[in-house]
Amino acid sequence: MTPRRSGNVRGxxxxxxxxxxxxxxxxxxxxxxxxxxxxxxxxxxxxxADVETLSSAARSTRTLNGSWPSSALPGEIPPDLAGLSxxxxxxxxxxxxxxxxxxxxxxxxxxxxxxxxxxxxxPPDTVGPIMAPVVKLVGGIDVYSAEEALLAExxxxxxxxxxxxRDTMWTLILPERSDPAGSP
Numbered sequence: 810m811t812p813r814r815s816g817n818v819r820g821x822x823x824x825x826x827x828x829x830x831x832x833x834x835x836x837x838x839x840x841x842x843x844x845x846x847x848x849x850x851x852x853x854x855x856x857x858a859d860v861e862t863l864s865s866a867a868r869s870t871r872t873l874n875g876s877w878p879s880s881a882l883p884g885e886i887p888p889d890l891a892g893l894s895x896x897x898x899x900x901x902x903x904x905x906x907x908x909x910x911x912x913x914x915x916x917x918x919x920x921x922x923x924x925x926x927x928x929x930x931x932p933p934d935t936v937g938p939i940m941a942p943v944v945k946l947v948g949g950i951d952v953y954s955a956e957e958a959l960l961a962e963x964x965x966x967x968x969x970x971x972x973x974x975r976d977t978m979w980t981l982i983l984p985e986r987s988d989p990a991g992s993p
Contacts, residue, residue, distance in 0.1 A: 852904055853962050859899045859907060860950055860963075864983060866890050867909065867948050877948040877983075883908040905954040910980075912947045948983040 821829075870878045870889050878889035884901035887909050900907045954960055960979040964972055972981045 849958065852956075852959060853966075855902070856905055856952060856954075856959065856963065857966060859902070860952065860981060862899060863890075863907060863909060863950055864981070867950075867983060871948070877911045877946050878909060880910045881908065883951065883953055904956060905952050905959065908951040908953065910949045910951060912949065914945050914947050916943050916945055950981045950983070952979045952981075953977055954979075 867878055867890070874889070878887045881887040881900075884898075884906045885908075886898065886900055890909070900909075952960065952963060955977055957977075960974050960977070963979045963981075964974045967981055971984075972979060974980075
């Protein structure tokens with residue numbers, strides 16, 4: 810048996826297909842920026858959460874052990890933070906890589922002056938407090954990413970007092986002391 814065709818059944822014409830494609834293209838053009846913007850916001854939220862997790866773990870290690878965790882290569886977990894993330898490695902993601910660093914920073918403070926050793930005939934511009942070097946440990950979190958907008962948003966989020974951007978790396982500095990101005 811052969812199927813019977815009705816005389817008034819017709820398919821889509823070229824004009825129908827062009828109208829359909831125009832509507833589909835317009836819908837895609839309107840939705841694409843929203844979808845792309847939301848994906849960027851999700852990545853930003855993810856990297857901020859990872860930075861906060863690492864910052865909190867490093868501060869806890871410093872409180873418990875008396876010093877910041879040891880440095881590690883980008884994407885690698887420092888030995889002091891081996892149990893930080895049992896689920897997955899927060900240090901190596903698809904869009905960015907984290908690195909924990911610990912620096913020795915030489916700062917200077919006014920040294921106590923010994924009485925009786927003040928200069929007698931020195932010019933006024935050469936007399937001043939005696940400075941003594943002090944070595945402090947400072948922790949830092951580096952975020953490596955080829956996406957400049959992500960690094961710029963991190964800089965905007967944490968501010969210029971505690972972070973900076975250089976090329977494809979953003980760094981957050983965690984000071985030795987816990988003052989509100991220096992904490993993220």
